[in-house]
Amino acid sequence: MDLSEDAEEILENLWIRDEEKGDPTYNFTSMEAETKNRALKELSKFNFISVSKNQISLTEKGKAEAENVVRRHRLAERLLVDLLDTEIGLVEEAACKLEHAIRRGIDENVCILLGHPRVCPHGKQIPKGRCCRRGSTKADKIVVPLSQIEPNREGKIAYIQTKGRGRLQKLMAMGVTPGMPIRVIQRFPSHVFQIGRTQIAVDEEIANEIFVVEYSS
């Protein structure tokens, strides 16, 4: 049975409180008392939380579950921003809804589709899922980092997620922009690829920041 959205909301906030030094006094004030109690009861029933001295903490089991909620939320954000061009003002709300819809393994499909992104659009870590640890990339028409594409394969740049903004700017100025068709020439010692009539060499790090929809052969 799936958790209710409210229960998931609580899990998510507890996880952020514990793992990312979020608000330490988080106490679900935004929820109505009745909803809150129902959700907490639900979580206790699954043994996800323990309550002692007015302090609610995540159990081991609860922590794993919470991590998955956070993961789904941030994957949802990625999906909305990168592939659906959603305006930032709408992302949060849509992601909150979407995160509940991509349970039971759908998150893995989204994750594979997006090429196992490591950070959300706000720059926060996305917890790894089973698919990331397996490194599975098998799915139709997927987005993968440029570094993983075999020589002579072709694709289209889906999005670019660079560390620094200057680098993004430079890459775009050289013609490395979303939507451009791309063909990989070699992968070692540097990654060389062709865009239009231009060949460009980049290092491993940058090749990991350019995400490409690979054409099936």
Place this chain on the structure above:
Amino acid sequence: MTRFRVRKRRRFRGGRHSPSGAPSGLKKIALVGSPNTGKSVMFHNLTGSYATVSNYPGTTVEVSRGKGKLGNNEVEVVDTPGTYALLPITEDERVARSILLEEKPGVVLQLVDAKNLERMLPLTLQLIEAGLQVILDLNMIDEAEKLGIKIDVKRLEEELGIPVATTAATSRRGMENLREKILNYCRTEPARKPQYNLHIESALEKISRLLKEDYGLSRRAIGLLLLQDDHEIWERIKAREDKNFTQIEKVVEETRQKYSQPINYIVNRKRVWEAKQIAAEAVTTPPEFKTTAKERLSRLMMNPITGIPILALVLYFGLYQFVGVFGAQTLVDFLEGQIFEGYFNPFITQLFETYIEYVPLQELFVGEYGIITLGIRYAIALILPIVGTFFIAFSIIEDTGYLPRMALLIDRVFKKIGLNGRAVIPMTLGLGCGTMATIVTRTLETKRERVIATILLALTIPCSAQLGVLFAIMAGNPLPLLLWALVVVLVFLLVGSLAARLMPGEKPGFYMEIPPLRMPKISNVLMKTFTRVEWYFKEVFPMFILASIAIWIGQITGLFDILINVLAYPVQWIGLPSGAATAVLFGFFRRDYGAAGLYDLQQAGVLSGIPLVVAAVTLTLFVPCIAQFSVMIKERGLKIALAIGLFVFFFAFVVGFLLNLTLTSLGVQL
């Protein structure tokens, strides 16, 4: 987006009665474009003087200016550094934009590689947006034609609303037509301007209304740069818009909040999309390209299995055989041994001794370290053949487009020493002249890289003058030569990786355009070599004359004897005869003096075996010459330059000491 379908085709009229293009008003033409579009050759065509033609992004660091004739008017032509976009990242791009902002050129001539038109159109769109008088010049049209690419120039003019010309600058094709278009500049309004996302457009409108001052670019362009967080423009606005500044700030902040991606990303996507539409209208490319022989060779160069042997061959023939053997031995022997020692020196010495009786003055000109007998003799008989052959080899390698391929091969190694593949240029150039190479470190992206490269150039990279002499000393003796090379490479890697660990700062990634390989053009190679040798003689040679004078003064006053006596201690500690102190001291004035000093010692038979290797290593590492040191001060600042100088001074002796200790205690026989 049906806007582009329904829009009426603009008619472009090239005519003398154009409203905006009054020829009499034309004073200045700015050449703009990304690297490798042939700007330097175009500059030469328009002005008659030459700037270095480069295959490597960013070699034209300095701005070239020249005068040219258009019809009856004299115009100034400015060659701006390579630029990919109006939003600058590198120093080069900043310079290029400053020229556009401040010098208000009458015509901006954008050069593009006709083979790559679509990729270069975003810059065209930005220039148009900025309200500049742009002419688009499709250069290298011959190469595009060879590939079967067809470009409809009329259509392109209609799409963009600006004049478009086609040229092949290297063969001067299309120059007349281009001149005509510049002279009768005409732009049909409205030129093509991309419409951006709703929020961006409304922000641009607001900003345009709020801006009160003139910045040399259109308000729309300024607004876009502000939205893209351009620091320099922000500074300018802050300084000049006192009333509306906070309001502008607010508009930008609000707009930025609306997007999850940097606005730069969104704006750029739009421009690329627009460029694609335009190219789709005007350019026809043949569907499939067969892999050409050049492309196959290029792949071999980039694949490490074949690429590293090719690199070794290039270094062996280009550097060792051509510079080390042909330049430093055959040519030097001829010039030095035959011409100077046989004819010139005896003659000039005779002359001075006959007419000038004052001995110190004789010494100044024709003495052991005289300006003529040593300074000029070295310059012409030693430096010219060595540096000249090096620059020929380097220019050939550069003109073929091999350097970027070398960069991508070596990137992983260079990462370990805190640099990246990009640094291959200054490092290789350092094998020719450390002074020039230190200037070229400007093309590196971060201060951290520039400092590391400067250290390595000062410490480990021997210049061609030094290399030539060292090769000559150790010629026919592979073991010492190998040992020397091994130690120097080890020190290079060791100091590099230490510097990489100790130096704070960001580590920029490696990305580089790989231009197609091409046959080097003899005219290009000659011009490049000539420009560099000319630079060398203008910048470095006077230093050498000064050095001769300094040595002369030092000798007359006895100052040098004191210094040599002091230096004799560390020299002896590292197991060298005390006579080597002279070589060490002179090595600072000119690296080749130092090496040549060793040459004399070796010829005299006092230097061989282990001490020879130790001396060669120590002198290679020992402080850079006076010219390089002064450039270090100019480029890196006095503090850093002094710190590097001191470090190098002590480090060279420490390495010499350890090397001597190791070799003697191991009982190595050389």
